[in-house]
Amino acid sequence: MKDVVKTTCPYCGVGCGVEVTRLEDGQLKVAGDKAHPANLGRLCSKGSALSETLDLDGRLLHPVINGRQVDWNTALETVADRFKAVIDQYGPEAVAFYVSGQLLTEDYYVANKLMKGFIGSANIDTNSRLCMSSAVAGHTRAFGADAVPCSYEDLERAQLLVITGSNTAWCHPVVYQRIALAKKNNPDLKIVLIDPRKTATAGIADLHLPIKPGSDPLLFNGLLAYLAEQDEINKAFIARATNDFDDALVAARRVAGSLAVVAEGCGLSLSQLEEFYRLFSRTERVVTLFSQGINQSSYGTDKVNAIINCHLATGRIGRPGMGPFSITGQPNAMGGREVGGLATQLAAHMHLHDDAHRALVQRFWSSPVIADKPGYKAVDLFRAMEQGKVKAVWIMATNPAVSLPDANQVRQALANCELVVVSDCVARTDTSQYADILLPAQGWGEKDGTVTNSERCISHQRAFLESAGEAKPDWWIVCEVAKRLGFKESFDYPDVASIFREHARLSGEDNNGSRDFDISGLAELSDDEYENLVPVQWPVKVAGQGTERLFTDEKFYTPNGKANFIAVGKCRPVNAPDKDYPLVLNSGRVRDHWHTMTRTAKSARLSSHILEPFAEIHSNDAVTYGINDQSLVTLSTQWGVAIVRARVTVDQQAGSVFSPIHWNEQYSSLKTIDALINPEVDALSGQPEFKHTPVSIAPYKPQWHGFVLSRRKITPELASYWSMAKGNGYWRYEVAGDVAPEDWAVRARTVLCADQSGVEWIEYKDAADGRYRAARLVNGQLESCWFIGPEYTLPPRDWLVSLFAEQTLDDRQRQSILLGKPMDKSKDQGETVCACFSVGINTIRAAIEEKGLTTVEQIGQCLKAGTNCGSCVPELTRLLEEAEQPAMTG
Ligand code: SF4
Numbered sequence: 001m002k003d004v005v006k007t008t009c010p011y012c013g014v015g016c017g018v019e020v021t022r023l024e025d026g027q028l029k030v031a032g033d034k035a036h037p038a039n040l041g042r043l044c045s046k047g048s049a050l051s052e053t054l055d056l057d058g059r060l061l062h063p064v065i066n067g068r069q070v071d072w073n074t075a076l077e078t079v080a081d082r083f084k085a086v087i088d089q090y091g092p093e094a095v096a097f098y099v100s101g102q103l104l105t106e107d108y109y110v111a112n113k114l115m116k117g118f119i120g121s122a123n124i125d126t127n128s129r130l131c132m133s134s135a136v137a138g139h140t141r142a143f144g145a146d147a148v149p150c151s152y153e154d155l156e157r158a159q160l161l162v163i164t165g166s167n168t169a170w171c172h173p174v175v176y177q178r179i180a181l182a183k184k185n186n187p188d189l190k191i192v193l194i195d196p197r198k199t200a201t202a203g204i205a206d207l208h209l210p211i212k213p214g215s216d217p218l219l220f221n222g223l224l225a226y227l228a229e230q231d232e233i234n235k236a237f238i239a240r241a242t243n244d245f246d247d248a249l250v251a252a253r254r255v256a257g258s259l260a261v262v263a264e265g266c267g268l269s270l271s272q273l274e275e276f277y278r279l280f281s282r283t284e285r286v287v288t289l290f291s292q293g294i295n296q297s298s299y300g301t302d303k304v305n306a307i308i309n310c311h312l313a314t315g316r317i318g319r320p321g322m323g324p325f326s327i328t329g330q331p332n333a334m335g336g337r338e339v340g341g342l343a344t345q346l347a348a349h350m351h352l353h354d355d356a357h358r359a360l361v362q363r364f365w366s367s368p369v370i371a372d373k374p375g376y377k378a379v380d381l382f383r384a385m386e387q388g389k390v391k392a393v394w395i396m397a398t399n400p401a402v403s404l405p406d407a408n409q410v411r412q413a414l415a416n417c418e419l420v421v422v423s424d425c426v427a428r429t430d431t432s433q434y435a436d437i438l439l440p441a442q443g444w445g446e447k448d449g450t451v452t453n454s455e456r457c458i459s460h461q462r463a464f465l466e467s468a469g470e471a472k473p474d475w476w477i478v479c480e481v482a483k484r485l486g487f488k489e490s491f492d493y494p495d496v497a498s499i500f501r502e503h504a505r506l507s508g509e510d511n512n513g514s515r516d517f518d519i520s521g522l523a524e525l526s527d528d529e530y531e532n533l534v535p536v537q538w539p540v541k542v543a544g545q546g547t548e549r550l551f552t553d554e555k556f557y558t559p560n561g562k563a564n565f566i567a568v569g570k571c572r573p574v575n576a577p578d579k580d581y582p583l584v585l586n587s588g589r590v591r592d593h594w595h596t597m598t599r600t601a602k603s604a605r606l607s608s609h610i611l612e613p614f615a616e617i618h619s620n621d622a623v624t625y626g627i628n629d630q631s632l633v634t635l636s637t638q639w640g641v642a643i644v645r646a647r648v649t650v651d652q653q654a655g656s657v658f659s660p661i662h663w664n665e666q667y668s669s670l671k672t673i674d675a676l677i678n679p680e681v682d683a684l685s686g687q688p689e690f691k692h693t694p695v696s697i698a699p700y701k702p703q704w705h706g707f708v709l710s711r712r713k714i715t716p717e718l719a720s721y722w723s724m725a726k727g728n729g730y731w732r733y734e735v736a737g738d739v740a741p742e743d744w745a746v747r748a749r750t751v752l753c754a755d756q757s758g759v760e761w762i763e764y765k766d767a768a769d770g771r772y773r774a775a776r777l778v779n780g781q782l783e784s785c786w787f788i789g790p791e792y793t794l795p796p797r798d799w800l801v802s803l804f805a806e807q808t809l810d811d812r813q814r815q816s817i818l819l820g821k822p823m824d825k826s827k828d829q830g831e832t833v834c835a836c837f838s839v840g841i842n843t844i845r846a847a848i849e850e851k852g853l854t855t856v857e858q859i860g861q862c863l864k865a866g867t868n869c870g871s872c873v874p875e876l877t878r879l880l881e882e883a884e885q886p887a888m889t890g
Contacts, residue, residue, distance in 0.1 A: 013328030015453020044173035061469025080484030101330025104449030117367030122375030138304025144557030157321030165293020237315030285321030318551030377686030581694030780808035796828030
């Protein structure tokens with residue numbers, strides 16, 4: 001590799017630029033790219049830890065058929081032959097691709113081309129369906145195209161920033177940091193956070209509106225009615241640039257009859273509501289930033305349009321510092337939209353229902369057919385699979401057995417499917433265990449191609465590592481199968497740059513300004529120019545000239561060139577809480593894990609932020625349901641049951657439960673929280689309702705609790721609850737069970753022992769009290785330890801963790817294990833807050849109290865926490881706020 005390679009982060013839709021440097025000792029250093037417009041050198045905790053996720057442990061290195069390693073040709077021939085057999089017998093609708101926002105644009109382009117133009121079905125959908133398809137549908141209804149009007153710079157130029165349905169601080173940390181800096185530089189910038197939960201993002205909000213879950217359309221309908229009532233609408237803009245304002249206003253007034261009705265429906269006080277409405281109506285430069293909290297809903301598209309309506313009514317779009325701004329979850333969700341990676345799109349933002357578009361694409365591809373109707377959207381695809389309508393599926397770079405709602409149904413569908421092909425860089429995922437054929441794909445660091453971030457910025461993701469084993473680029477795998485299906489000429493690309501050029505040419509084909517997505521200015525890039533492509537925002541009609549903002553000319557992509565207001569009526573979730581399931585389950589992300597943990601769980605410091613899957617509930621609900629903080633609870637919905645750790649907090653809204661999406665079968669007994677999520681979808685976008693599943697919660701009282709620290713992975717037998725997290729040189733397990741073995745010592749030897757010489761056991765047993773402590777030493781060094789007791793607290797884990805760094809344990813240390821407590825005054829530092837410097841919550845709380853710290857900067861000076869990537873700054877702020885609260889009495 002070159003000394004320094006510029007590439008992009010593979011995680012979230014912020015799309016940060018990354019510089020990878022090979023150091024003299026051969027190690028790789030990952031840093032933010034100061035020249036990249038998305039992050040200007042910043043990286044969050046996940047981006048900063050990228051070099052810790054590159055080892056080959058768990059990588060899929062060779063093609064595999066039915067558990068047997070094969071050569072590439074055999075694998076490719078088999079995939080093509082078996083797909084062809086299904087198509088010949090049942091037709092093209094019987095096969096499907098389920099792809100991913102992790103794919104690069106070129107991978108996506110050829111997969112979509114093969115399915116829609118050569119197989120002749122639109123059965124290609126993507127996991128981006130789960131994170132932003134409501135934004136796609138909302139944009140298309142309003143603007144006539146899936147166009148994101150804004151740039152990140154608009155966040156800094158706004159006077160009012162409305163953040164809704166987004167825990168930006170954790171889910172898009174670098175955008176959050178840009179906002180926090182903008183606020184610091186401009187104290188007049190007002191920030192309103194709309195979220196049922198008081199998340200880490202609330203730290204920079206001037207006003208937090210903890211609305212009732214799902215009441216967003218009422219809030220924004222109410223705002224539209226208020227703007228009209230106060231005569232704060234832009235009548236000239238409405239007249240010259242929009243359609244159907246009156247219809248939208250009538251609908252808004254019908255559901256939002258008065259401020260009191262809206263306040264009541266949203267669960268807000270009248271003064272909170274009026275403050276927000278006054279701020280919005282009186283501030284010219286307003287950006288509304290929204291994400292999954294809006295999109296992941298059975299009426300997500302209406303939520304999106306209710307927001308856009310308010311921007312159209314005030315003419316706040318297409319100008320600096322204003323506009324509705326959907327921020328995507330995945331690194332290349334936007335690239336997937338550009339090539340038509342959704343079952344409802346064609347390619348290059350053309351429409352499946354448009355005869356002229358279909359003819360254009362077919363002519364351009366010289367393809368034998370062209371799909372003429374939408375394919376199965378994600379949730380429907382797995383239903384069709386279970387019903388036997390889809391008989392062969394190829395899953396690329398995604399893990400639907402964990403990430404789709406009603407995940408047990410998804411697993412059943414995969415089990416029923418005649419042919420499951422999985423191409424991935426990871427050997428064992430919850431999905432790959434259903435695969436008949438596994439194809440090794442390149443991982444981050446090996447892949448080369450382009451991605452597009454949330455602000456339409458196309459960046460080059462460059463390779464800096466050799467392919468692991470026999471791994472190949474996804475585009476190469478798709479093209480090789482296409483060739484074997486008989487389409488050699490159309491898929492005979494010499495390299496990835498050729499695919500990009502074709503994609504760019506298609507975007508400009510017969511376009512003439514009729515379609516928003518046009519990168520024809522990049523269609524003639526030489527290989528060198530492609531290699532050196534610098535980040536650029538589409539449209540790019542002339543090489544080197546990107547477009548910062550859309551709709552500056554007030555022209556939209558509808559038949560008459562005007563933007564559409566959409567009448568948004570009464571919206572309510574399909575599944576409401578009832579006496580059996582009285583609470584609302586809301587799922588989402590945590591700061592330091594990404595999707596289904598296949599990469600972030602490899603990093604010990606990322607894993608130390610939150611160690612276990614959890615359910616966050618309000619303290620009042622905790623009292624009602626008899627739940628203690630840190631105890632285990634059972635969550636039950638109509639679709640599934642799970643045991644997780646309780647986190648009791650006043651930051652959660654009473655009546656709601658939050659649980660993270662990441663944990664899977666490899667890391668916990670939970671398998672996936674998505675097994676509990678209702679599979680209801682938005683009728684237009686097909687996006688599932690991840691934020692609103694009726695749920696009940698009850699204490700789970702196991703007979704025993706325990707934890708295991710072990711240098712080797714173990715199988716946590718007998719545990720009805722377990723979770724696993726990586727530490728530095730060891731694995732950490734939290735366990736609990738209903739049935740205890742007759743003798744823990746015998747069980748410990750079965751689970752922890754491997755044939756080894758020099759083994760020594762230190763043990764303490766109290767059968768009457770149900771306590772057992774054991775440490776297993778090999779040649780004097782701590783190999784594993786196992787603590788069991790009737791309660792969760794047990795001894796602090798951190799003290800034991802520190803013993804793993806010792807070459808041998810001395811008598812004092814051995815004695816302390818027997819006693820079950822540290823000999824010195826070392827403290828349990830608690831869960832990690834600052835991942836960069838491994839600073840725990842207890843350490844920070846103690847420093848704040850003992851040293852009287854009052855600012856984040858002082859914490860940084862004292863403990864270094866928060867001084868590198870800055871992702872933990874919102875949590876440090878919260879800890880300072882917490883310390884300021886008067887102590888509870890009584
Ligand atoms: Fe990666 Fe973090 Fe940037 Fe997202 S914000 S792209 S996860 S470094």
